[in-house]
Amino acid sequence: xxxxxxxxxxxxxxxxxxxxxxxxxxxxxxxxxxxxxxxxxxxxxxxxxxxxxxxxxxxxxxxxxxxxxxxxxxxxxxxxxxxxxxxxxxxxxxxxxxxxxxxxxxxxxxxxxxxxxxxxxxxxxxxxxxxxxxxxxxxxxxxxxxxxxxxxxxxxxxxxxxxxxxxxxxxxxxxxxxxxxxxxxxxxxxxxxxxxxxxxxxxxxxxxxxxxxxxxxxxxxxxxxxxxxxxxxxxxxxxxxxxxxxxxxxxxxxxxxxxxxxxxxxxxxxxxxxxxxxxxxxxxxxxxxxxxxxxxxxxxxxxxxxxxxxxxxxxxxxxxxxxxxxxxxxxxxxxxxxxxxxxxxxxxxxxxxxxxxxx
Amino acid sequence: xxxxxxxxxxxxxxxxxxxxxxxxxxxxxxxxxxxxxxxxxxxxxxxxxxxxxxxxxxxxxxxxxxxxxxxxxxxxxxxxxxxxxxxxxxxxxxxxxxxxxxxxxxxxxxxxxxxxxxxxxxxxxxxxxxxxxxxxxxxxxxxxxxxxxxxxxxxxxxxxxxxxxxxxxxxxxxxxxxxxxxxxxxxxxxxxxxxxxxxxxx
Numbered sequence: 001x002x003x004x005x006x007x008x009x010x011x012x013x014x015x016x017x018x019x020x021x022x023x024x025x026x027x028x029x030x031x032x033x034x035x036x037x038x039x040x041x042x043x044x045x046x047x048x049x050x051x052x053x054x055x056x057x058x059x060x061x062x063x064x065x066x067x068x069x070x071x072x073x074x075x076x077x078x079x080x081x082x083x084x085x086x087x088x089x090x091x092x093x094x095x096x097x098x099x100x101x102x103x104x105x106x107x108x109x110x111x112x113x114x115x116x117x118x119x120x121x122x123x124x125x126x127x128x129x130x131x132x133x134x135x136x137x138x139x140x141x142x143x144x145x146x147x148x149x150x151x152x153x154x155x156x157x158x159x160x161x162x163x164x165x166x167x168x169x170x171x172x173x174x175x176x177x178x179x180x181x182x183x184x185x186x187x188x189x190x191x192x193x194x195x196x197x198x199x200x201x202x203x204x205x206x207x208x209x210x211x212x213x214x215x216x217x218x219x220x221x222x223x224x225x226x227x228x229x230x231x232x233x234x235x236x237x238x239x240x241x242x243x244x245x246x247x248x249x250x251x252x253x254x255x256x257x258x259x260x261x262x263x264x265x266x267x268x269x270x271x272x273x274x275x276x277x278x279x280x281x282x283x284x285x286x287x288x289x290x291x292x293x294x295x296x297x298x299x300x301x302x303x304x305x306x307x308x309x310x311x312x313x314x315x316x317x318x319x320x321x322x323x324x325x326x327x328x329x330x331x332x333x334x335x336x337x338x339x340x341x342x343x344x345x346x347x348x349x350x351x352x353x354x355x356x357x358x359x
Numbered sequence: 360x361x362x363x364x365x366x367x368x369x370x371x372x373x374x375x376x377x378x379x380x381x382x383x384x385x386x387x388x389x390x391x392x393x394x395x396x397x398x399x400x401x402x403x404x405x406x407x408x409x410x411x412x413x414x415x416x417x418x419x420x421x422x423x424x425x426x427x428x429x430x431x432x433x434x435x436x437x438x439x440x441x442x443x444x445x446x447x448x449x450x451x452x453x454x455x456x457x458x459x460x461x462x463x464x465x466x467x468x469x470x471x472x473x474x475x476x477x478x479x480x481x482x483x484x485x486x487x488x489x490x491x492x493x494x495x496x497x498x499x500x501x502x503x504x505x506x507x508x509x510x511x512x513x514x515x516x517x518x519x520x521x522x523x524x525x526x527x528x529x530x531x532x533x534x535x536x537x538x539x540x541x542x543x544x545x546x547x548x549x550x551x552x553x554x555x556x557x558x559x560x561x
Contacts, residue, residue, distance in 0.1 A: 018442070019487035020465035020496070024473035025531055082512075082529060083467040083494055089524045090517040096524075 026079035028099040031088040032284040034291035035069035037268060040244075040251035044234045051255040054230040058255045063262035065251045067235075067244035068270050068291050070284030075103040075112050092314065093290040102283075116240025123241075123272060127248035128231045129224035130277045130326050134253050140172040140275075141195070143223030151217020152205050158196070164225055165193035173276075174220045181207055182214050190216070195226055222275040229256075243282035245273030246301060249326045250333070261330070263337040268292035269301025269323065277325045281305035289313040289320070299336060301329050307347035322346050371527050373507035376401070379429040380460055380501040384511040384523060387462050387499065392515055394464065396443040398450075399431040401458035401501060410455075429457060429503075447536040458503035459537055466493045500530055502537040510534065 040050050041061055051058075073080055079099060080088070088094035103112065132139045144161040147153050157163075163171055166180040167190055184190045186209040194201050205216045233248050247269055254261035270288045272280035282288075285306040292300050293316050301323040302310045310320060321336070322345040323329040335342045379401055387394065404425045408415040415421050420430060437446055443463045452459060466487045468476070477483050487493055495515035502508045510533075511525045528534070 018465055019476070019484055020467050020498075020530070024468075024470070024476075027529060027531075029526075081467075081470040081473075082496070084470045085529070086467075086494075086496065086512060086514050086517075086524050087469075090514065090522040 020082070024081050027082060027085055029080050029085055029096050030073035030099055030102050031080050031084065032095040032097060032287045033071040033088070034093055034287040034294065035071040036239075037066040037068045037291050037295045037297075038235065038239065039064040039066050039266075040233070040235075040247055041065045041254065041262075045236075048234065049255070050234050051251050052230075052232040052234065053252075053256055054232075056229040056256060059258045061254055061260040061262075062264045063260050064266040064297075065247055065254065065262055066266060066268040066292060066295060066297055067239075067247040068268055068288035069239055069243075070287045070291075072102065072284070074109055075107045076109075093287060095284065095286060097283075113240065117237070119242040120235065120240045120244075123243075123245035124233045124235075124248055125224070126273045126275050127233070127245050128227060128252060129275060130245075130249040130273050131231070131252035131256070132224075132227060132229065133277065134249070134327060134330065135256055137228060138170070138172065139224045139227060141223055141225045142171045142174050142177045143221045144218050145221045146219040148217035148219075151215070152208050153216045153218045156203050156205050157192075157194070157216075157218055160196070162195040162223055162225055163192055163220075164195060167191055174222055177220055181216055184214055186214050198226075224275060241282075242272040242280075243270050243288075246271035246279050246303075246323060246326060246329060249273050249277075250330060253326075253330060261333055261337075265299065265337065266295075266297045267299045267301070267333055268295070268297035268318075269299075269329070270306075271301060271303040271323055273326060277327055279303045279323045279325060279329070285309045286313040289315055289318070293318050299333070301332075302347060304347075304350060307350055310347060319344070320346065322349060372509060373503060373505070375427055375429045376458060376501050376503050376507045377509045377525065379431050379458075380499050380509045380511050381523075381525065383431050383460055383462060383501075384497075384499040384513065385520070387497065388513065388518075388520070392464065392495065392497070392518075394462075395439050396437055396446075396461065396463040398434040398437060398443070398446070399460040399462075399501075400434060400452060400456045401429040401460060401503065402432055402455065403457045404428045404430045406455065406457075431460060444533070444536055447540055450540045452540055456541070458501055458507075459540055460499060460501035461533065461537060462497065462499050463533070464495060464497045466490075467496050468493055498530055498533065500533045500537055502534055502541060504541045506538070508534045508538065 041064055042050060044050055085096055089096050129139055142163045144157050144159055144163065146159055147157050163177055165171055166177055169180055171177040171180065184207050186207050189204040189206050192203045192205060194203050207214045207216050231252055250261065270282050272282055274280055281303045286309060289300055289310065297318050299319045299321055300315060302320050304322060304324050321332050328345060332344045336344055383399060404420050407430050408421045437443065443461055468487060468490055469492050472490065477486055497513045498510060500510035508527050510529050511523050512529055513523050
């Protein structure tokens with residue numbers, strides 16, 4: 001036996017015995033894991049209902065409407081190490097996402113918390129507005145996003161103003177305002193009903209004609225008037241982000257209508273809600289589906305733009321239902337409570353629609 | 360995550376390097392675990408066809424589908440008494456080599472245990488070997504002269520092709536060592552390393 005072979009035999013156990021140098025170097029990834037889910041129809045820690053309505057009737061209900069969350073590796077300095085990353089990768093429920101897709105390079109935990117809290121509060125405001133609209137309240141209006149310098153509205157309107165009527169005609173949607181202004185006579189004063197802060201005012205603006213269009217020089221976006229009913233959603237402060245908007249709007253709607261929207265079932269879901277009632281995509285759909293399934297949900301609402309990712313998830317017996325708007329989601333839930341085997345909107349509808357369009 | 364074909368950080372991936380690394384990974388995987396470290400030179404396939412036409416034809420490398428790919432050439436068995444990381448510090452590749460790749464099996468520990476790892480290297484190895492939650496991982500890492508990196512990792516506890524994790528930056532330390540064997544801007548200390556070649560600078 002020569003020297004070299006002896007050395008090889010001695011060294012063999014070392015092949016496996018070596019700790020990867022720098023195995024604890026943080027890698028530029030974050031891990032998404034299923035987080036907690038909260039029944040928004042349930043009670044807060046102090047025993048009060050999560051959804052608090054002041055100024056209108058609220059009703060008892062059965063069943064559960066669960067918002068879903070994802071646990072995400074926090075921003076700097078903590079990133080994942082190699083084994084954590086690999087374990088998450090091979091796990092069926094966790095996801096590994098490049099750090100830069102989730103956080104800005106210099107983002108701190110504090111900034112992330114603040115942003116999340118702002119998104120949570122924005123999502124609640126939108127959810128209240130959408131729910132009240134669904135209940136028949138006239139709360140939709142037109143927000144002033146920007147005022148053109150030296151335009152007709154300069155010095156009269158401000159960004160953040162809420163226009164509820166133009167020339168006496170209610171403006172529930174931006175198109176109505178644009179139409180009303182476009183139909184006005186250039187050079188003749190136009191009356192606008194505006195909510196600013198806590199005050200209401202009637203303002204007069206004289207449209208002018210430029211580029212073949214009658215304009216007052218503002219850009220607009222859908223928004224809500226001050227709400228006639230005070231609705232509060234009491235969610236623990238450690239839960240942040242915009243992704244519970246759809247579930248909030250459904251829970252508020254359910255609380256303010258007699259009977260139970262979800263019957264005695266457990267409905268879960270996710271999705272940002274926009275002022276026009278449409279549902280926007282969110283992150284971590286797989287983990288939210290896993291969390292909802294773990295917590296006993298029978299039906300899960302999926303935003304349309306998350307359908308591709310949701311196709312990877314394993315919902316078990318839980319039914320995945322497509323949610324394009326809060327209104328559609330409400331109808332789908334009602335139909336399903338009536339008949340669990342009902343034909344409901346699903347992600348497959350989108351696929352066949354795309355296939356049909358391509359054919 | 361179920362559909363593991365989509366690998367991490369796909370935006371910055373050099374497809375030729377990733378393909379070569381994954382090919383090596385698949386090849387090594389058929390040989391099982393407890394294998395010694397290996398080192399590969401990555402050669403531009405077209406150049407190889409020009410240099411060794413007969414060999415290339417035999418391997419099917421002259422087909423148009425191989426255009427732009429890298430061919431892995433295994434190097435002589437490494438001295439098993441030397442740590443791969445130390446070997447890499449002593450290597451410099453000739454100009455014909457477009458990149459290199461290494462295969463090594465290592466232990467990794469869960470996050471949180473780093474505070475308990477002894478500072479002394481020998482004690483650290485022993486600690487890792489005895490750690491109840493240690494995992495064995497096989498790393499295939501590659502780098503090119505153009506600055507691209509790619510690695511593919513497999514856990515022994517999840518020894519399936521679908522559980523292989525790929526990414527450009529999963530083992531930064533090893534990738535840096537591999538890149539240094541190719542990088543003229545960072546020549547090893549040996550004077551022989553300074554050579555007049557047409558290597559692109561990065």
